[in-house]
Amino acid sequence: MVIFPELVLVAGALAFFAVSLSKTPDQNVIKYLAIFFGIATFAAACFSFSAQGILFHGTYVVDQYSQVFKVLIGCSLAFLLVFGHNPRGIAPRMRPEYYMFLMLSVLGLMIMVSSVELITIFVALELSSFALYLMVPMRDERGGVRYQMEAGIKYVLFGVMATGFMLYGMSYLFGLTGSTYLTDIIAFLAINGHQPVAVVAVLMVLTGFFFKLAVFPFHFWVPDIYQGASNETAAFVATIPKIGAVALLIRFLTVPTGHPQFLIELMAVLAVLSMFYGNLSALVQKDLKRMLGFSGIAHAGFIILALMTMTSEGYALAIYYTAGYVVMNLACFLVICSLASEGQNLSIKDCNGLYKRQPVLAFTMAVGLFSLAGIPPFVGFMGKFMILTSALRADYLLIVCLAAINTAIAIYYYLSVVKAVYTTDPENRPAVTVNPFIQISGIVLASLIILMGIFPAKLIDFVSTVVGILP
Amino acid sequence: MDLLLIKEGFPLLTFLIFLPLAGAVVLLLYQGEKFARLWTLAITSVTALFSLLLIIGFDRSTPKYQFAEVYDWIPRFDISYIVGIDGISILLVVLTTLIMPFCVLASWKYIKTRVALFMFCLLIMEMAMIGVFVALDFILFFIFWEFMLIPMYLLIAIWGGPRKVYASIKFFIYTLAGSVLLLVAIIALYLQTGSFFIPDMMWQSYTTIFQVLVFLAFFLAFAIKVPMFPFHTWLPAAHVEAPTAGSVLLASILLKMGTYGMLRFCLPITPEATLLLATPILWLSIAGILYGGFTALAQQDMKKLIAYSSVGHMGFVTLGIFVLNSRGLEGAILQMINHGVTTGALFLCVGMIYERIHSRELSLAAGLGKYMPWMATFLVVFSLAAFGFPGTNAFISELLVLAGAFEYSIVLALAAIPGAVLAAAYMLRMLQKVVWGGVNNPDQSNLTDLTVREIVILTPFLIFVFWIGLGPQPFIDLMHTSVQHLLEQFHGWHDQHQVTATLWR
Known part of the structure; x- marks a missing residue:
């Protein structure tokens, strides 16, 4: 069963399709199906963790590298579906379709981490993107909320633009090498990587990945999509696609072995600009999701900083950081989703007095935010520290200093949420009741954040051996 | 690792941290x-009792790091869990553990809401504070150093006074901003030496420019924590708004981390830069002493007054450190302890007054002495100790620091003298107002004197005031070997590297 997790996702999508055919689908069935398929995907990914195989004429590789990412994706999906089993922002009659598209989108990402050929990559990317384009405007219109439509259109337009660039770049690569297989392209670029046409081609392909990762200047969709999409969709957009994007970026960056200096310098500039843009814009946000969106741009900058060292250590750190980032964001979105009783958007003020209204959620939120801010001993700090170490080892002193300064900028907006959560009175905001499932997943996420931060050694060693086997 | 005396058997320091x-x-x-x-x-008392084992088992004749424990942690980045103490850190560790139970007692009645969370924060603080003083791995140190901000922030932001939000955020951002470049400096040092073990980084031959940059990054982080003039602006805000226990922790222990950092890191890791930049830092210390004194003289709020007096007192500590002779250094370490004892006690006194009159205004507290004789007694002793009255603890340490300063430069020492006079002026002014007041005192006749619990809290501080004041030798013995060793190494390093130093000049 080499592609077991993929098959589970297909089964899940089909099951939800079947449910959607019924005129009045039973909400309980949908809920339990969602939880079941979330956990089943995770279990399947763990089950086929050590699977190896090459499928479909060598376009689809199942190796240690892809399986690590599949476990990460499966794990995040399980958390997402456990705490998002009652997506309040989605009208009940839409939920079967919503979950179907969610499964398809995740399927696209799973295929993406395994594909080693340009057309497969493209198909996987589009499968995941198109499902997402549809999920964004699916938000319930009950409260007269209409900006999800604007967000959806924006997402499609920007997404298609980025895809267009990527396809164009891919056509160049095909024209240069006569092959769509990454191995052939690697062999070609190792010799001719410095040629202008090759650089242009690589850059245009990178555009597509940077768009998914929300790196400056391909970030314009982020704040509006985070704000416009329902809380559960935003939680998805903020987490799982980033895993796929990082997986693909690493596979692709091992390509230009010559590593033209130009490319590295460009990435350095993008990393620093992402951090400053994201953090400075986040400072003035009132909407919680929008703020997290901008913080996501800043974190993407850190991931690029790890990648630009172009060493296997840097790649391993990028994976570790991304995994940590996903866990932290899941923790924050878990709280947001449970707090928004009507599925509405939350402002920072809506968190007032959360410590009294729901102590477990308050704790989860605080741990997640302090970790995002990079305070030890949480995973956000460890990731940041090791990335800075590896970047400084590659002699980027100025960039490291700028990145460190960004930590100090970022603390302000994270702290303003913690302040609302812990130091203000609830006034007359109601208590939040959540079921024990959500409380437990909140505690599990918080403990993951702490444990990954305190004991990173095994994890990073493992990931770097995995990265080491890449061609 | 011959610098470590590994502790066999019971892991005492790890026990104290965890x-x-x-x-x-x-x-x-x-x-x-x-x-x-x-x-x-109970927990803080047990920790305090066990920390006394450190004093008992401490070998005063060696400058090595004792009670050391070494475990691998993140081998990929050469990070280990290494703890140990020497003469510089032992007194600070014991000060921390001994002060904690009294912080708990002082908050017994003062904290009425969310008690469990408050105590939780206190315990986490204790862990982080001990960790900072015993960590011998730079990343371990940094983790404790930064982590501490979270509980301290919560202590101020939840249980603080009216402007708690402003004060707590200012505290957090100010200290965090100071230490971001510290992290970069730590990484840079690691890339030079290939180890995060702090003694491995000491006494190396880095280039001058590298030393200066690292020194500046260190200095910014530590000077903000001390706080040295002109980085002190977060301190009065944080002190005034923090609850009593928070003020005590800030004054007695957190501020010491800055000066501890200078001693532990600046001197041994960047000896050349220390010598190069000592003069401006000494004058900043003088500025701090005078500025703190003058500002304290003008305060109407008791907590603010003591906060500004801290700026002055900590100026003496940095003065003692950067005159770079044994009198100065020993005076500085002793002054850290003394400031911890007296200022901590003064904040406790102010907290007790606040619990009764619900104000910290000098004019509203005027004339307490008639109705609160016990309080008046304690307040008089601690105030006298705060300005270094002979027979009390601060006298010894300020004397040592000034003697060290005279050894270094007469001009400098003379410039510091007015600070001592100013200290007497603002302390006596406060004492006069609070204990006696004037003709228009508010009616204080409904006030009750100290309870047994409060007397129990203050008495140990009183004992230490006189113990260190009259017989400081045991305390100096504890640190003497380490300080001598540090200075020998420092001068030895400069003898070896004289060529570069002269070239630079």
Whole structure:
């Protein structure tokens, strides 16, 4: 069963399709199906963790590298579906379709981490993107909320633009090498990587990945999509696609072995600009999701900083950081989703007095935010520290200093949420009741954040051996 | 690793770090108010008792790091869990553990809301503070150093006074901003030496420019924590708004981390830069002493007055450190302890007054002495100690620091003298107002004197004031070998590297 997790996702999508055919689908069935398929995907990914195989004429590789990412994706999906089993922002009659598209989108990402050929990559990317384009405007219109439509259109337009660039770049690569297989392209670029046409081609392909990762200047969709999409969709957009994007970026960056200096310098500039843009814009946000969106741009900058060292250590750190980032964001979105009783958007003020209204959620939120801010001993700090170490080892002193300064900028907006959560009175905001499932997943996420931060050694060693086997 | 005396058997330092953490975890599970108070008192007392074993087992004749423990942690980045203490850190560790139970007692009645969370924060603080003083791995140090901001922030932001939000955020951002470049400096040092073990980084031949950059990064972080003039602006805000226990922790222990950092890191890791930049830092210390004194003289708020006096007192510490002779250094370390004892006690006194009159205004507290004789007695002793009255503890340390300063430069020492006079002026002014007042005192006849609990809290501070004041030798013995060793190494390093130093000049 080499592609077991993929098959589970297909089964899940089909099951939800079947449910959607019924005129009045039973909400309980949908809920339990969602939880079941979330956990089943995770279990399947763990089950086929050590699977190896090459499928479909060598376009689809199942190796240690892809399986690590599949476990990460499966794990995040399980958390997402456990705490998002009652997506309040989605009208009940839409939920079967919503979950179907969610499964398809995740399927696209799973295929993406395994594909080693340009057309497969493209198909996987589009499968995941198109499902997402549809999920964004699916938000319930009950409260007269209409900006999800604007967000959806924006997402499609920007997404298609980025895809267009990527396809164009891919056509160049095909024209240069006569092959769509990454191995052939690697062999070609190792010799001719410095040629202008090759650089242009690589850059245009990178555009597509940077768009998914929300790196400056391909970030314009982020704040509006985070704000416009329902809380559960935003939680998805903020987490799982980033895993796929990082997986693909690493596979692709091992390509230009010559590593033209130009490319590295460009990435350095993008990393620093992402951090400053994201953090400075986040400072003035009132909407919680929008703020997290901008913080996501800043974190993407850190991931690029790890990648630009172009060493296997840097790649391993990028994976570790991304995994940590996903866990932290899941923790924050878990709280947001449970707090928004009507599925509405939350402002920072809506968190007032959360410590009294729901102590477990308050704790989860605080741990997640302090970790995002990079305070030890949480995973956000460890990731940041090791990335800075590896970047400084590659002699980027100025960039490291700028990145460190960004930590100090970022603390302000994270702290303003913690302040609302812990130091203000609830006034007359109601208590939040959540079921024990959500409380437990909140505690599990918080403990993951702490444990990954305190004991990173095994994890990073493992990931770097995995990265080491890449061609 | 021949610098370490490995502790066989019971891992005492690890126990001291993690007992408070374990206690805090228990508080997460069960949160009864009464239980939280008693439990925290028990945990902090046990920690304090066990820390006395450090004093008993401490070998005064060696400058090595004792009670050391070494475990691998993140081998990929050469990070290990290494703890150990020497003569510089032992007094600070014991000060921390001994002061904690009194912080708990002082908060017994003062904290009425969310008691369990408060005690949780106190225990986490204790863990981080001990960790900072015993860590010998730079990343371990940094983790404790930064992590501490979270509980301290919560202590100020939840249980603080009216402007708690402003004060707590200012505290957090100011200290965090100071230490971001510290992290970069740590990484840079690691890339030079290939180890995060702090003694491995000491006494190396880095280039001058590298030393200066690292020194500046260190200095910014530590000077903000001390706080040295002109980085002190977060301190009065944080002190005034913090609850009593928070003020005591800030004054007695947190501020010492800055000066401890200078001693532990600046001097041995960047000796050349230390010598190069000592003069401006000494004058900043003088500026701090005078500025703190003059500002304290003008305050109407008792906590603000003591906060500004801290700026002055800590100026003496940095003065003692950067005159770079044994009198100065020993005076500086002793001054850290003394400031911890007296200022901590003064904040406790102010907290007790505040619990009665619900104000910290000098004019509203005027004339207390008639109705609160016990309070007046304690306040008089601690105030006298704060300005270095002979026979009290601060006299010894300020004398040593000034003697060291005279050894270094007469002009400098003369410039510091007015600071001592100013200290007497603002302390006596406060004392006069609070204890005696004037003709238009507010009616204080409804006030009750100190309770037994409060007397129990203050008495140990009183004992230490006189013990260090009259017989400081045992305390100096503890640190003497380490200080001598540090200075020998420092001068030895400069003898070896004289060529570069002269070239630079």
